[in-house]
Structure formats: C-alpha cells, structure tokens
Amino acid sequence: KQEVTQIPAALSVPEGENLVLNCSFTDSAIYNLQWFRQDPGKGLTSLLLIQSSQREQTSGRLNASLDKSSGRSTLYIAASQPGDSATYLCAVGGYGQNFVFGPGTRLSVLP
Amino acid sequence: NAGVTQTPKFRVLKTGQSMTLLCAQDMNHEYMYWYRQDPGMGLRLIHYSVGEGTTAKGEVPDGYNVSRLKKQNFLLGLESAAPSQTSVYFCASSYPSDRGLSNQPQHFGDGTRLSIL
Secondary structure (H helix, E strand, O other): OOOEEOOOOEEEEEOOOOEEEEEEEOOOOEEEEEEEEEOOOOOEEEEEEEEOOOOEEEEOOEEEEEEOOOOEEEEEEOOOOHHHOEEEEEEEEEOOOOEEEOOOEEEEEEO | OOOEEEEOOEEEEOOOOOEEEEEEEOOOOOEEEEEEEOOOOOOEEEEEEEEOOEEEEOOOOOOOEEEOOOOOEEEEEEOOOOHHHOEEEEEEEEOOOOOOOOOOOOEEOOOEEEEEO
C-alpha cells in the first residue's frame, strides 16, 4: 500500500528565502505526482503535475522534481513571499488507483 | 465560472442525526469524488463516481452513502452521524481517463466543516 510522508510538518522562513519542501513515497511504481496548495479554510489548488516519465516541472517561481527510484519529490520555491504562506500537499498517483495524499507541510513566510 | 461548489460550508450535528452534503460542478466533468481531511493525515477518498448513475467505494466508505443522479451533482449522505465523522469534507471533479482516477488533475471545492457532538 502506497504511503506518502511530508517532512517537516511546518516550516517558517523570512521573506526572500529560497526553500525546499519534501515529499516521500514508499512505492516507486507511480503514474504521476501532483503538488497542491491549500489556503486556510479553502480547498486544494493544483500547482504542478509531474508525469512519471518526467524529472521536473516549472511554473513561475515553483519547480517540482521527481526521483522515482528514491521515492522522493521536492517542491522548490524561489524568492519566497508572504503570499506563499499556505499548506502544501503532495499526492501520488498509481496505475489504476486514485491519488494518495501526504499530510502536508504548513509554510509561513514572515515579512 | 464557479467550478466546484459545496453546500453547506459549516454544520454541527448531534450523534445519530442524518444529513446530506451537496457538491455541484459546472465544468462538465465525468468523474467526481468525496474526500475527508483530518488533522495530521492526508485526504482520504470516501466514495467516487465515474459517471451519472454510477458510484464506487473509496478507502473509507463505511458510514457514508452517495448518489449521482445528475452529472453535475454528487451527494454525500450520513445516515446516522457519529463523532468519528467529525472532519472537513472535500468534493472534487475531473475529466475522465482510461488510465485510472489519478491520470487527470482534480479540481476541489472549498470544503464542508462538519462537527458531530
């Protein structure tokens, strides 16, 4: 059974720092991996979707990488801003299965 | 363009009461999902539907029932609420795929916060 973990559970950084969020999964036979952002009291907003054949995806200041063999994905946020404060979740898609979600990392960017 | 709309946004129930959560989407998506989110845990799939008139069990279906009478609506019912069902419930929708549920990005509503006393 696929298990997804995200460490740390919470992270606080000063504005302007570059930062990395981690996602680990136990079964490397995945179809894709998706990163979401969740604001307090809101639903999930998709940020990046990486197919298993890809190594990374970029959108603006965000870059997500995928290493299937090691069971890891990272979300890199460049030049962080207070507006980036949110909970970031990763979700791993398996063949014929729904996404398995991690518990999230709560990010606070301090002005 | 509203996307995925969930009603109600908040609700408090007493143990044993019943209620229905409504999800509506205006993106003409075939697939719809109900999740629950609990502190320290990832979202867990309760039930899902791959088309009008069809439903299937997810990871944690016990104590819930669903119906998909119209393509745009997906209802989640609690027949006899229990304190263990206190959670935030999310509905999502996506386009269909012949490669399983996770092949397409899912679009989420803002959630229903449900407390069972």
